[in-house]
Amino acid sequence: MKNLLFLALFTILGSTACQFNSKTNETGKKTEDKPKNILFIAVDDLKPLLGCYGTPLIKTPNIDKLASQGYVFKNNHCQQAVCGPSRASILTGKRPDYTKIWDLKTLIRDKNPDIITMPQYFKQLGYQTAAVGKIFDFRSVDELNDSLSWSYKYDNFKHHSDIGKEYVKSKERASMEITNVPDSMTADGEVVRRSVKYLKKFAKEDKPFFMAVGFYKPHLPFVVPQKYWDLYSDEDIKLPPYRKAPVGAPRYATQPSWELRGGYADIPKDYNVEIPVQKQLNLIHGYYACVSFIDQQIGRVLDELDKLGLRKSTVIVLWGDHGWHLGDHDMFCKHTNYEQATRSPLIFSTFKGKTGSTDSPTEFVDVYPTLCDLSGIKTPQDLDGKSLVPLIEGKVQKIKDYAVSQFPREGNKMGYAFRDERYRYVIWVKNHFNSEKHFDDSLVDAEELYDYNVDPLETKNLISDNKYLKTASNFRKTAKDFFKKFEKK
Numbered sequence: 001m002k003n004l005l006f007l008a009l010f011t012i013l014g015s016t017a018c019q020f021n022s023k024t025n026e027t028g029k030k031t032e033d034k035p036k037n038i039l040f041i042a043v044d045d046l047k048p049l050l051g052c053y054g055t056p057l058i059k060t061p062n063i064d065k066l067a068s069q070g071y072v073f074k075n076n077h078c079q080q081a082v083c084g085p086s087r088a089s090i091l092t093g094k095r096p097d098y099t100k101i102w103d104l105k106t107l108i109r110d111k112n113p114d115i116i117t118m119p120q121y122f123k124q125l126g127y128q129t130a131a132v133g134k135i136f137d138f139r140s141v142d143e144l145n146d147s148l149s150w151s152y153k154y155d156n157f158k159h160h161s162d163i164g165k166e167y168v169k170s171k172e173r174a175s176m177e178i179t180n181v182p183d184s185m186t187a188d189g190e191v192v193r194r195s196v197k198y199l200k201k202f203a204k205e206d207k208p209f210f211m212a213v214g215f216y217k218p219h220l221p222f223v224v225p226q227k228y229w230d231l232y233s234d235e236d237i238k239l240p241p242y243r244k245a246p247v248g249a250p251r252y253a254t255q256p257s258w259e260l261r262g263g264y265a266d267i268p269k270d271y272n273v274e275i276p277v278q279k280q281l282n283l284i285h286g287y288y289a290c291v292s293f294i295d296q297q298i299g300r301v302l303d304e305l306d307k308l309g310l311r312k313s314t315v316i317v318l319w320g321d322h323g324w325h326l327g328d329h330d331m332f333c334k335h336t337n338y339e340q341a342t343r344s345p346l347i348f349s350t351f352k353g354k355t356g357s358t359d360s361p362t363e364f365v366d367v368y369p370t371l372c373d374l375s376g377i378k379t380p381q382d383l384d385g386k387s388l389v390p391l392i393e394g395k396v397q398k399i400k401d402y403a404v405s406q407f408p409r410e411g412n413k414m415g416y417a418f419r420d421e422r423y424r425y426v427i428w429v430k431n432h433f434n435s436e437k438h439f440d441d442s443l444v445d446a447e448e449l450y451d452y453n454v455d456p457l458e459t460k461n462l463i464s465d466n467k468y469l470k471t472a473s474n475f476r477k478t479a480k481d482f483f484k485k486f487e488k489k
Helices: 002-019 061-068 083-092 118-124 187-203 258-263 277-307 364-375 466-486
Strands: 037-043 071-073 128-133 176-179 209-215 222-225 314-320 346-349 356-358 403-409 413-419 423-429 444-451
Touching: 037 277, 037 364, 061 277, 061 314, 061 346, 083 118, 083 364, 118 128, 118 209, 118 364, 128 187, 176 277, 187 209, 187 277, 209 277, 222 277, 277 314, 314 364, 346 364, 413 466, 423 466, 444 466
Parallel strands: 037 209, 037 314, 071 356, 128 209, 176 222
Antiparallel strands: 071 346, 314 346, 403 413, 413 423, 423 444
16 A cells, blocks of 8 residues: 555656756755756676776776765665566665565566666656667566666567677587677677667657666676776686685575586586686686776776766766675675675766765665765665765764675575675574564574674674674664664554
């Protein structure tokens, strides 16, 4: 009933939205009559391994330039470190326990048929909305990438090559392919071409737009033109310093790189067989190359925005849907509750001099209300996140005390990770628990605690360390309060 009431309200708003009357946003400021455009840039499996996040080795000049013109959230985290749940959360402003998307097969609207997605809301308020590439995970929506969200019919070309799959020339399903072809022969080159076509169309029209641009790389397989591989020498590529499971962590907290081992012909399928060291180095090299390749594609889209004179009237948000383990903890994957999986890049650029960065915790459910606030439209009241505009404008030092991520294990356990400026606390709850159910201490199967001031590599679970008893106790209360807030009575 609640969702139906919101749907009716948004339908009424949508019928009058083209008038774009002056209004007051969440911060109390008067906004312009015409809301800002939105350029929504999603990058698949992009961890914050970028120059603007303190990794100068990685060549990302275009993302770094955007960051210098915007605001960088350095302690941002996804809601669940896998494509379907993460994208469902950012695009609805709701956590996985509400969307019921914890996997790669459940459809968002099967569980919540009346939910109002972010682009759908902007569409109802008079925006032209369009998507190119990967925005929602294809396995979570209908064949038109959630048809209710878009003004223009979504064309799911998926990949663009002679083979018609992830590869350009190879017919063997290998973990990488380095080949001397122009960017235009790749799927992401096609994302650029189609995005530019939309931007040129929107530049000629008077209505605001919500343009979603979704890049496929650096997701596996690491298929990239040769010139990006050549940006890095063998001397640049190093294995991570810690390649074991954290001491004292529950056995199921890590995983043996399921996706990589199960899907690629050149990787040992046997979990007991170590991936050869040279192959690990090649994987890291391939990931770096793909990140630089995507940076170049992003630069082309941003250059076109400038050429069309749209930059000053457009809010840009760039995000990667989750992180990725590049050999740390002996993993090449996402799918965990650890830092390298949940920490994800998030950059807003408004071309208003609102520049800077923060280490305060933020999360992807905050993107929906923030974009509403920055564009000058009213924010829905039932979202799980908070607008980050007060943080961007320097009015507060933090918006929230912690970010929350989660991941299921073994079919009946759910791990919830609470990340603040210093610590990560993970509570593993059994018996098919989720935060809408009643929590009881007897449901706790295991706990983890990591202190990034003294152990940034997560080498040891500190939950039983006497020095951290008070910290652990405080986090237990934090978790209980969180569960109580979302429990359905």
